[in-house]
Amino acid sequence: MDIKIQPIKESKISQVDFNDLKFGSVFSDHMFVCDYVDGKWQNPSIVPYGPITLDPSAKIFHYGQSIFEGMKAYKDTEGNILLFRPLDNCKRLNISAKRMVIPEIPEDLFMKGLKELLKVDNAWIPTNEGSSLYIRPFMFATGEGFHASPADEYKLIICTAPSGAYFSGKVTVLIEEKYARSANGGVGFAKAGGNYAAQFYPTQLAIDKGYNQVVWTDDNTHEYIEEAGAMNVFIRINDTLITSPTSDRILDGITRKSILQLAEDNKIPFEVRKITVKEVVEAAKSGELKEMFGAGTAAVISPIAGFGYKETDYDLPEIENSYASIFKEKLLNIQYNRGEDIHNWSVKV
Template identity: 60%
Template sequence: MDIKIQQVETSKIESVDFSNLSFGQVFTDHMLVCSYTNGEWESPEIIPYGPMTFEPSARVFHYGQAVFEGMKAYKDDDGDIFLFRPDESIKRLNASSERLAMPALPEEIFHEGLKQLLHLDTEWIKKGFGNSLYLRPFVIATEPAISASPSNDYKFIIICSPAQSYYAGEVRVVVADKFSRAADGGVGYAKAAGNYASQFYPTSLAHKEGYQQIIWTDANTHEYMEEAGTMNIFFRIGDKLITAPTNDRILDGITRKSIIQLAKDNNIDIEVRNIKVSEIREAAEKGELKELFGSGTAAVVNPIKGFKHKDFTYELPELESTYASFFKEKLMNIQYNKSEDVHGWRVKV
């Protein structure tokens, strides 16, 4: 597959302090851009990362026709580059696109584009457990026309941002009882741009109360735990791990499904079923709620220290040995080529 590459004259890598990175603010030297027009995807190009021109009437600005993925590239001690389950990312990107009436991207453009981009920007992927290159493939509607209908033109773009081991600080969450993230029959299962902006305001209200994130509940009754917007959610009651099934409101997280598999592999009792908020409150009151953690690409596994639901608050106990750290280590060992990979999740690029 032919990808035209226009290299930067001078890398900006020397100006970057890799020991002091804010998430998603510094981008590598290059990006991949592929245009869709007249019903087909053109040849992708790799060009220097930088500002691009768009008509102010481009549909993405008006109607939110945009989808994305979040991925990471890892480097092992030999300097080889790996991705984690990239086949799942392109499948989900195309499922998201379908729901937003956007054209599917050929898998070859995705895989080959990532490969060539990562080899070109390989110096930006630092060795060391926890270091990674965060990858953001996304598709946006670019046709300059403001009738409320699907765009005829799109751009698929991959930008890359170096990331350190992710520590979000102590995370406490509010369980939603008024605001909602997604409707039955809506786009909650898609990585659609509009699903994110709609969470910012309720999350800002949570911040004011000292909570960092929200666990969304079903919009109809607010009785069932769903997901946290940028993470899927797991509950440990006694030694049993529970997470909600995916549906059209919940993102089918790749870290989530990997944890479910790892639980099975390691004889951890895992249930994928609807979870009532009242069940979690009762387990907390009885002292049976041992852990609460989120899963996602950025943090891998993110332990949650406490939660609030209406007037009920609860601090999780401090455990010596947690499922959260068990799964995080298992996953990172696979991602960084430090352990066997029986499921073939690790892909060398």
């Protein structure tokens, strides 16, 4: 399908300080929009970024059919626009869509719309170190009616935000003992908006206690470590890196998969298995716990400085050549086209 482009009359880019970018708070000039109407995706267009109008009975407001993805675009020293594993994002968006009974978006339409948007807003992609263009594709129900059933119309929007670091400073976490992020048979593996809404209350309780984030445990016994905030979590005991297997409850993170592949490439021992809170606490007490870090698109890798559990705080050591720093450097080198990309993860626009 041809993509219609409606350029903005006057760019607001001159008002942006690219040396002081907060994450996801400044938005680029344009957005890509496509509608699902009469049983098919149609009318793809690039329009000025701005408000959208919906009927009060639109089912997104009542039954929560909403999913999203998180991606980034980078520029190398020659000015090339680069994406990191974008087809994986499209695939995961469609996995989420299927679970939430939202029509899947054709891969070629998604990629064409995304690339055209990046070309139109090329100037918005930061070039300063540590910054990138965050990309937010999302799909939601626009069909109208109060009947509790899937909608018959949907909208896909892709908008972008030049952004700096997601976290700054040391991150401490509280291991959750009561609340659960998701449950078996639920939608934890999908990037559904409601998953994140449900996280806010227990996360705020942790913030009120002085922590930055929550480490989620399983919904049944709260004995097993699962995720850290909105990220996959990695734990290093002695020299072995451990992360939980994906499941109905745990998101199949693209950064997570990349880290596991890099660990294999660099002969860093790792295990994908369930890990108990008890094992982590005992490793912290014995000094065998060397690192914990979260991994996701927004933060890339976020080292954890300490954690709290049952009213006791445990500090993690600061070590040289940490796995977190090794993986982050390797990922950024690929994303910014500074290092070898043997798996062809980087896609030029």
